[in-house]
Each structure stands twice: as structure tokens, then as C-alpha cells.
Amino acid sequence: MTSHHILFYDYVPDIVERRAPHRDAHLQRIRDAQADGRITLAGALGDPPHGAAIVFSDTDPEEIEAWAVADPYVKAGLVTARRVEPWKVVS
Numbered sequence: 444m445t446s447h448h449i450l451f452y453d454y455v456p457d458i459v460e461r462r463a464p465h466r467d468a469h470l471q472r473i474r475d476a477q478a479d480g481r482i483t484l485a486g487a488l489g490d491p492p493h494g495a496a497i498v499f500s501d502t503d504p505e506e507i508e509a510w511a512v513a514d515p516y517v518k519a520g521l522v523t524a525r526r527v528e529p530w531k532v533v534s
Contacts, residue, residue: 452495
């Protein structure tokens, strides 16, 4: 059975203005993790965005945290808070 966790990000209020220099690298890391099967879905929350949700499959929470620490958005200070929650999918 596949296990899922969601990495939630809270963004700085001016994320749209500040993300440009880091966006390509951030999105490439997501694409790479999708290609190797770790990330199932990912996207911004809200309009304008105030955070994000990234769904990981069969990935330990410690590995997800390590992935987040290396994320260009986190390294640039664009993420004000983050958490990893297990997601119990029923269908």
C-alpha cells in the first residue's frame, strides 16, 4: 500500500514579487522528484498564493524534511513555516 505525506508551506506575503530568481530551480526540483516517483502532486495554495502543498508518496518524513531544507524557496527565506502531515487516502 502506498503511503502519502503532504509538505505544506506558508509563504511570505510578497511571494509573487520575490520568487522569480528561485522559481526555475524550485520547479525543477519538483519535476525531478516527480520523475523518480517521490512527488505525486504539487502546487500553490490561494490566489494570490499564500502557501503550497506538495504530495509525496512512499517517502519518509525525514527525507521530505531534507528535501524541503534544500528547496530554493526555503533557502531564500520565502517560506515562513512548513510542516509534514501524513495523508490517509481512502479512495
